[in-house]
Amino acid sequence: MAVHHRGDTTARPPHPIIMHLDMDAFFVNVELLSRPELRGQKIIVAHDSPRSVVLSASYEARRYGVGSAMPLARAKQMCPGATIVEPSAHYRDYSARVMDILRDITDRVEQVSVDEAFVDLTGAVRTQGSPAFIAQKARDRIAGELNLPSSVGISSSKFIAKMASTGSKPNGLWVVPPSRVQEFLDPLPVGNLWGVGKKSEAALESLGIHTVQQLREYELPWLQLKFGQSAGAHLHAMARGVDPRPVVTHREEKSMGAEHTFSVDVTESEHISQAVYHLCLKVARRLRTAHRQTRTLSLKIRFSDFETLARACPLDAPTSSGKAMYEAVMKQLHQLDFLDPAGDAPRAFRLLGVRAEKLEDSGAGVQLALLETSLTQSVPEASAHWLEAEETMDRIHAKFGSRGLLPARLLHPPPEQ
Structure with a gap:
């Protein structure tokens, strides 16, 4: 030791x-x-x-x-x-x-x-x-x-x-x-500093700056001129060990997400819909555990050639239901032409990701649309029943594990990464 x-x-x-x-x-x-x-x-x-x-x-x-x-x-x-x-x-x-x-x-x-x-x-x-x-x-x-x-x-x-x-x-x-912070920092390579990535490290070294001690020789205006106001100020502070960030005992998550990498590139409707449903149920369960709901989703799609895209996916109303999220994602994938009318993918998928964003407390309720006259129009009875079913699944999973109960379509899920 x-x-x-x-x-x-x-x-x-x-x-x-x-x-x-x-x-x-x-x-x-x-x-x-x-x-x-x-x-x-x-x-x-x-x-x-x-x-x-x-x-x-x-x-x-x-x-x-x-x-x-x-x-x-x-x-x-x-x-x-x-x-x-x-x-x-x-x-x-x-x-x-x-x-x-x-x-x-x-x-x-x-x-x-x-x-x-x-x-x-x-x-x-x-x-x-x-x-x-x-x-x-x-x-x-x-x-x-x-x-x-x-x-x-x-x-x-x-x-x-x-x-x-x-x-x-x-x-x-x-x-x-x-009293010994500077002694600790000075011999270190600039790449060891928090927030200095490979590109920043290469840029610093191209200027002959290899160690923290060498970086500390440069004044703030010069660093800001070379690296911009924010990055220059950050480098100036890090070289002197200045970091005012406090210990934060509670950090509210601003988003929750999950990804699935297919073991082989897929185009078939069944494999894609199973993966999307699995991801949405997983994210929704995390939301309910945290007593949160989401107002919008974002999608991550990586194709077989490694091209990766991110797209927004709107929701009709805030939700913590995996089924509601699944229906919204599938609808958006069709509208973006990532899926054809039969549900197959014209370009093979390598990875899919779903992220819940604009989170709010689950007790915030649902704001009715201006032209709607009743709660049942904005939150259909079927959706409410599905949410109750998923909450029941949560209790079963808590007692018997995540494989204790699954929707029928997920009894044979696509292979994991």
């Missing part, structure tokens, strides 16, 4: 104290709990299909260049002999237990993904000890209770805390106090 301890304090701090906890190879290590015989081997977590992508890889596989979101076929070429492990259903449960441990420290927890979170320790240090002590206690609990490793970075901002947790991997702890 690598521990880099660069100073901390138990007194009331003059600066925020932000901790970033990141689980190490989370998906791999969860799978190892039930398959310990694979420990120390090259492991890739992914659906083993021609078009699958890597969900996670063990550190042994990462040494070969394997990374998340990489096409599985490429990962197999780069890391011959790796064991492919199918993703399981345990990740959210372990994620929730990790977050519960963090919330035992303070309620100032911002979960940013299934396996990482920011924690504001500013108040906790007054009663619980130094930042390093608190962080190590949390890591010890995660390791002891869940048998999972984690890495932690601590500093005065989210940006530096996250970089410190990355630098402490695997299974480490790194505290960077405010």
